[in-house]
Amino acid sequence: MDAVYLHGPGDLRIDDVEKRPVSPGTVAVDVAYTGICGSDIHEYEVGPVPIRAEASGHSIPESEWDDYLPKPMGHEIAGTVSETGDAVDGLAVGDRVTLNMVASCEDCRYCAAGKYNLCARGDAGVVTSRGFADRIVVPASMVLPVPEDVSLRHAALAEPLGVSLRGVRRSGLELTDRVAVFGAGPIGLGVVAGASAAGAREIFVSEPRAARREAAKALGADVTLDPTAVDVVEEITQQADRVEVSFECAGAGATLTDALRSTAYGETVVVLSVFEEAVSIHPNDLMQAERELIGSFGFQGGPxxxxxxxxxxxxxxxxxxxxxxxxxxxxxxxDEVASAFEDLQDPDSDQIKVLVEP
Ligand SMILES: [Zn+2]
Ligand SMILES: [Zn+2]
Known part of the structure; x- marks a missing residue:
């Protein structure tokens, strides 16, 4: 069976891998669509990225890459159940499904508190990051049925949208709050859609790519700003006297500072990006303005x-x-996955979310 694996930065290959059999408690899913995630692109650029590896400075030293590579990729998956193992209840061949990649070890302090996205083991998603292939075998507990009114094409967007909606929940956004979103990639666009659905009064979006600004408008943004052309902080301060909630979805030092300074005193900035490296902010932008800076990661899985x-x-x-x-x-x-990754890396590309149809 063909499956796309990461062999190192800039090195994606279609490998011939053996089809996994189903085992008790698992199901096989014929993949219809798998979205290419920003985190996939990130690993394509810099090599394997660990989850919460504070001790190693949030990166894996090149000398240890052999432990992680080749790495299967693709976790935004929608498809159809094609086989069920023993002891699987409530799922049948032909069911349209998507996969919740957040598993749980049931053994750490976070799982004990139901905070599965913070599970200390942190490698749960590896089980389901095999979506750039015809077929994937996963624990039945990670399978979610797709409602009848949702196409599999859109079901593949449910995972990244879930990340965005969790960020909106974490922000404490209230009806009629003003919102600013920095970065209109798939996660930022999901935040725009979620904030709009949650009753935001006015949504500002800062994004250099025209195609992404257009998509932001279609999803509910009121004002889109090109940070290469205007002073975004000044615009938002003038037009809205700053906003109640900002979302950093670009993963850069400059946008984090813009997000802080566009946010009214006493209000909240949510970080949803994976940063490639440490960035600096001025702590006085927090202290003297009593702003809160919070993180949001994934969404709940497990039971x-x-x-x-x-x-x-x-x-x-x-x-x-x-x-x-x-x-x-x-x-x-x-066969076009590698060129799609190249395209998504290109700052002048019009691509936003590319779906792989194996
Ligand atoms: Zn993702
Ligand atoms: Zn755990």
Whole structure:
């Protein structure tokens, strides 16, 4: 079976791997669509990225890459159940499904508190990051049914949208709050859609790429700003006297500072990006303004998956509160995955979310 593996920075290959059999408690899913995630691109650029590896400065030294590579990729998956193992209840061949990649070890202090996205083991997602292939075998507990009104094409967007919706939940956004989103990639666009659905009064978006600003408008942004052309902080301060909630979805030092300074005193900035390196901010932008800077990572999985922002994103797509179509910029086959990665890296590209159709 063909599957796309990362062999090192800039080195994606289609490998011939053996089809895994189903085992008790697992199901096989025929993949219809798998989205290319910003985190996939990130690993393509810099090599394998660990989850919460504070001790190693949030990177894996090149000398240890052999332990991680080749690495299967692709975790934003929608498809159809094609086989069920023993002891699988409630799932049948032909069911349309998507996969919640947040598993749980059930053994650490975070899992004990139901905070599965913070599980200390942190490698749970590896089980489901095999979506750039015809077929994937996963624990039945990680499978979520796709509502009848949701196409598999849109179901593949439910995972990244869940990340965005969790960020909106974490922000404490209230009806009629003003919002600023920095970076209109798939996560930032999901935040725009989620904030709009949650009743934000006015949504500002800072994004250098025209195609992404356009998608932001289609998803509910009121004002889009090109940070290469205008002073975004000044614009937001003039037009809105700053905002109640900002979201950093670009992963750069300059946008983090812009997000802080665009936010009203006493209000909140949520970081949703993976940063490639440490950046500096001026702590006085927090202290003297009593702003709060918080992080948001993934969404709940484990036994509480049905209450997670991932499930909420499927519901929002099903009832029409969010139409993710403007986020999708293209569809490619397995043999075009590497060129799609190249394209997504290019700052002048119009691509936003590319779906792989194996
Ligand atoms: Zn993702
Ligand atoms: Zn755990």
């Amino acid at each position: 509480l998956a049905s209450r997670s922002a991932f499930t909420a994103s499927l519901e929002h797509i099903a009832d029409g509160r969010i139409d993710p179509e403007p986020m999708i910029s293209g569809t490619v086959g397995l």
